[in-house]
Amino acid sequence: MIAGQEYRKLDWSLVIAYLALTVIGWVNIFSAVYDQEHATIFDLSQRYGMQFIWMLTSYAIAFAILFLVNPKIYSTLSGFIYGFSLLLLAGVIFLGIEVNGSNSWFQIGPVRFQPAELSKIATTVALASLLSKYGFNLKSPRGIITTALVILTPVLLIIMQKETGSALVYSAFIFMLYREGLSGWYLAVGMLAIVLFLVTMGISSFAAVIVLTAIMTIVRGVTGKYPLRHFLFLLFFVPAMIYSPKLGELPFLEGIDDIHPTWWLAVVLMPALFYHFYKLFKAKMARMWHLTLVFFASLMLIFSVQFFFENVLQPHQKARIENLLGINVDLHGAGYNVHQSKIAIGSGGFMGKGFLKGTQTKFNFVPEQSTDFIFCTIGEEWGFAGSAMLISLYLFLIIKILNSAEKQKDNFNRIYGYSLASVIFMHFLINIGMTIGLMPVIGIPLPFVSYGGSSLWSFTIFLFIFIRLDLDRRK
Amino acid sequence: MAVELKKKNILIIGLLAVALVYLVQLFNLQILDQEYKITASNNAFRYDVQYPARGLVLDRNGEMLVANETSYDIMITPIEVKEFDTLDLCKIFGLEIEEVKTKLKEYRKNRRKIGYQSFPFVKQVPAQQYAHFHEKSWKFPGFTSISRTIRSYPFNAGGNLLGYITETDTAFLRRNPDYKMGDYIGRTGIEQSYEHILKGQKGYNIFLRDVHNQVKSSFSDGKYDKPAVPGKTIISSIDANLQQYGELLMQNKVGSLVAIEPSTGEILTLVSSPGIDVSKLAAINKHYKEISSDPYKPMFNRATMSPYPPGSVFKLVNALVALEEGLIEPGTSNSCYGGYNVGRGMGCHAHPSPVDLTESIMMSCNTYYAIVFRQIIDNPKYSSVREGFERWRELVMSFGFGQKLGSDLPSEQAGSMPSSQTYDKIHGKDRWRSLSILSLSIGQGEIGTTPLHLANLAATLANRGYYYTPHLIKGSPDTLINPQYTQRNYTLVDTSHFHKVIDGMFKAVNSPPGSGATARIAAVPGLDICGKTGTSQNPHGKDHSVFICFAPRDNPKIAVAAYIENAGFGATWAAPIASLLIEKYLNGEISREYLQEYVTNGNLMQNVPIKKQ
Structure with a gap:
């Protein structure tokens, strides 16, 4: 769909940041599951082999979004996309398989897929379309109620899948709403509520x-x-x-x-x-x-x-919050993950132990090392320097998206960009926060880095739709 | 516009603030805080794996069948090995000096690959050698010891049921990434079926090393250690005393003896003879050659793996099928003059004639079943022989024949059950008649059933029409039983027909002398044993001796199948063996010393043809 030279005007800095994050992810997944018995790099029985496939397919999807799909369809079909994602979310409650106590995965052949990941995009598209509609007023009661309904319906369905962590990510939309005119008081009151909650509990x-x-x-x-x-x-x-x-x-x-x-x-x-x-x-x-x-x-x-x-x-959520607040610390129970994770990161020192040299990694002390706790491997093997670099890369990505969103002429594009930045930020906040003991353990992936096809695919789609939308402004 | 711009900047400031907090915390963890700090080199921590004790196995009365014993593995961490007195080490463990030298050379060659890993150097060291080594261990840097538990068997029974444990091999590790080199896994029997319950969970202790690589202390007073969780105890359904008695009865015979509690499906006894002695299980590797070269294959579990023609005991099934199809009733009589003379015909032994259903079972009349079987297959209700046969097959398979019953014995086999296609292949498409497959009427021909199938048949008869899938485990709060083991499996034959067949089984055992009953030798006064003999022809020599039975007649407590290879008539060996087992179980003692002596002294091994390997 893009003709001639126009692709040169793509925001290549975002594409490069994206590629860098996926490669960093793969290298650390390799390190997290590496052992000498499976020394070939593309062994499909191992997670790094699978992740390699997910990466290649993600790149293909990114290519398709950039060059093959007309970007008009996102706003035109927003209602359909949103409805379809709700259907999937509801369907998975009954038809999904149970993984770690939650019913949020579809299994199709050997491939597992989590609709909660895709529904973030659908909700974003729906919100962008709703809020950019002519005559829509976010400050009117009608406006607030419709907006809340659009956000809370998927949240409710995800909570019914017992995936409270994924549902929490939807609170990210409050940042976008703040930009779109919601009073800063809402943000302030939200934070007050969190502080009071923590003090009450703690x-x-x-x-x-x-x-x-x-x-x-x-x-x-x-x-x-x-x-x-x-x-x-x-x-x-x-x-x-x-x-x-x-x-x-x-x-x-x-x-x-x-x-x-x-x-x-x-x-x-x-x-x-x-x-x-x-x-x-x-x-x-x-x-x-x-x-x-x-x-x-x-x-x-x-x-x-x-x-x-x-x-x-649920008891495990209680235990995690109690653990974060230092109540009832059980080093072999709920606090175990966080302590092992802190040991792993702490042992990295300034420069880290080096690629494949992490001991905590080798002995599988940190659970979910290639998915939710991938930051441990980075902290252990690449040290403070590597961790700071990764954090900077996220900062760059998010700020770049925010700046570029602000410049959009089309409201739909701007709202989409703000939502994207907010969701990435929320994942960043919770995921890294939990590995360093500043947030309770909530199992959500680190965007572009954690192991997993559903997550990588959906964040790829999420980001590249924005890059494609942004191109229309630049040409 | 200005307001929006300000809002964007507030968001960015918030983002930067979060990033700053995170960086401060990372700085704190990675650079300032000593508790979480480990030197950048790999070796500050040493993790000593703590192996869990494997779960125990008890019999149904609490008798210990499988227990644990401590042994020691001497480990080597090649990178820590320094000059030491090789001869001294060899002396302690009785090793060849050359062997040790080549091992050390190999470690040196692969030192890059090995890194800080440890390997077992000498396995399963007896306590005495261990104590000797422990005294001098300072002389051997890089050598350490860890305690492992190995299996011991306090009660000598059930070698083939319990299974054994071995170290994981590479092929297994490839399929099961949860296991590591050096772990033990259960092979065959209960050890394999209930591996997940028995294995427990590994733990570790963390030690700190100083710069000279010496282990200094436990890290943080063991705060981060993870204790091993021992495996859970399994209560088996086996009755150890009965199992032992069964093994005694089966000595010097080839075959199987299976007893099931009909009201639960629990396997009380399962003997495959010749079997394996439990004393060989603990160190199976040492006996491996001896076991594998034994021509009688003691590791082969005949009771669950060997498909035999069932012989005359299968007449019970044909009778039930005919009753279900409404082709006969108890009063239906047929004459027999020494055989069935249609087609190729079929011989029968001498007995009074004519016989009704009860007498046909009591005297095991072949002619009666040839007639009944042809009625079933040529039933005018169905349009063709093929359809009649398919219906027969469907009813027979509802007893569990021709398929795995789904027990927790890992070796269980399905046996064989001919289908229409089987006969199409032999005789040509639809070119076979009821006469062509007549041998099925008396349990010969293309049908193959395992002794477990036959014991299950006895249990189904005892229950008057249903069975519980036979299994080896009793549920307990710790180890929940598979829910399918508590479900009744009904056959397709109506439960109202069973008592008609059981009448015949009762009379086969409990009739007065001279009545022609085939299994009078199995009778025990007061126990009301119901049984059916079988004499199974086979191409490998003398007939197999078969007997299935249950007792008492009302509210049965035990169902038994005995299958003795190349032992002649059912009444000669199988019936007395099954009868003695029942008497032992129900009465606790044996009243017929002479019979017990006859059975235990009997040596039938020379009858069994040995296949050259």
Whole structure:
């Protein structure tokens, strides 16, 4: 479809970054599964042999997307693509095979395929088409609800496959929505929720309430006219809140020592809240109303987290979060992967041990070494230098996509680009984060690098559609 | 536009912040933190593999059949070997000095490939030599010892059932990447079938080395060690005492003896004679030559692998097929004057005539079954001989014949079951009649059944129409039983027909003298044994002696098949052997000392033709 010389205008830097990542992936998969008994490089019984095939086919797919497929079809057929992917997602729940406790794989002959990978692209195409429609307003309630439906339907189907990790990736779309006009408050509130969740789990709901009050006071102070007053409030009230349960020891309150410490907190907090409400009704400021809403919503979150944790999460997910927060560390159980992974990476030192020289790799101490924990092999054999290089390569890729997306004249293309960057970022954040112990263990692949056909194919398609869309701007 | 640009930049700043945090953490792990830091050279850690103890095997009453014994492997890590007193080492382990020298030379040649790997140098060292070595081990740098468990067999029974363990070979490793060189795997029998339960999980201990390659200490006080998880214990359905008694009865005979508990399908006893002594299992490699050159092939499990013509016991199946097809009823009588004289005909022994269904079984009349079988095949209900035969075949196969029953004996074979195509090949397409295949009426001809099939037939009769797939394991909370072993498999013959045949089996054993009953020798007062003899003609010499039975008649506890090669009439050897086994199981003792003496003294080995290898 591209005629003559136009291919020269392709964004070759993205193509080269892509090729570099896939080659890095293959080299490290080779190293992760290498042993002397299977010394031939293209042994198809070994993962590196299979990955080589996945790479070649991915390149063929990339070629087809660049040169054979009319890029108009993505926006034209977006509804069909999205519908088809939902159908696959629903189908796999009943027709799929079970792998590691989740029903998310189709098996066709010897090939396994995970529709959750492809549905990211379908959802992106659907969102890009929806948001770029003439007259669509993201800020209207109707706009928000349709957008949420488009994102949450596949999420729900993926959760039903017990693939919570893959479902989590869809939260990446919030970055794209932020760019497309969603208020920054949503991002901020989202992060607040995560912090409160972690504090509730890691310390207690009591501590979470104190943290919440402190954050609220700071925001109120910084955005209002009296920062000093708020600072003084912090200084006196935070210790007061921390020591509030001591109230129960007062002689005239001795009868009521059986209640949850949080109630004492409420006693201390009450005067401040009354003051806040007094001001609120007097001043009638919309901003303060939002703040109040967020405060009470956060309180609800804190108290439902414990419930959520006990009743909703699966035991292995609970264990992983507990492990991340340092609670209940079981080095031979759930914490085992992360500890072995940290040992492997830590043992790499500055320059690494060198290709095929990783000991942790040889003895299979890190599970899933060629898939989810591939970063371990990189950290062990290529050291800090190699890890930093890989991280830089991702930074380059993501920033390049963001910049180029911003320049698009067509809204569809821009939204597509932002979604692509956001999804790659989310995988990068979670995958590398878990191997170095900063994120809970959530089994999602490192884009372009981890072993696996479904993942490599779908990220290839995802990226090259964007490169092709971008070409139209350049020519 | 400016706002959007700002938003893009905020996102990029967020991205950079995450990257920075990650880089700081990596810097922390890889450069600052000493706990996660191992020197860049490969050898700071040494991983000592901890081999798990393999699971035990108990019999149904808790008797220990397979246990573990500790032995030691002396390991060599070639890269750590320095000058040492070769002669001294040879003395400790009784090795040839030349042998050691060539080994060391080979390691030196491949030192690049080997790296820091260790290999077994001397395997399965007895405790005494190990102690000797341990004392002097400082003199032999690069040599270490690891303890392994090998199998021991406290109870002498069931050599062919238990299987043995050997070290993995290259072909196996290629197919099973989970295993490593030096691991043990189960071969044949229970060891193979339940490998996944018995093997347990390997672990390791991590040690640190200093710059001089000496092992210094356990890493982080063993915090990162992984203990080995021992294999789980298997409770076998075998009754060890009965198995042992069965082996005693079968001594100096070639053949099989199989006993099944009909109400569960559990195999109580499975003897293949001559079998292998458990004392040879533990060190099977040492006895390998001796075993493989034995002309009677003791490793060959006849009970599950050898297809024989079933002989007259198969008349029971034909009777049931005819009953199901509505061709006969208990009162149906046929005359017999020394044989069936149509076509090539078929002889019969002398007995009163005519006989009804019960008497036909009791006296094992050939003529009766020649007539009945022709009725089945030439049934006017079906348009052709072919169709009649296919229906017969379908009903017979519903008893499990001609196919693997699906037991947990890895060696189980399907036997053989002729099809229409088989006869097309012999006689030409559709050029065969009921007369051409008449030998099937008395269990001769193209049909081949294993003794396990016959024991299963006895269990099916005992259950009046269904069987549980025979198996060697009793389920326990640790080792869940295959769910298919708890499902009833019904035959295509209605359960209401079975008692008519069982009447005949009862009378075959429990009739008064002079009545013409074939299996009176098997009778034990009070046990109500029901049985059927068989005398199977075969091209390899004297007839095979066959007997299947179950007892008691009501609520049966045990079903037995005995198949003795080249031993003559069913009543001569197979019936007494099966009968003694039942008496032992149900009464715990033997009332007929003379019979037991007759059986255990009997030596039938010379009857069996030996095939030259």
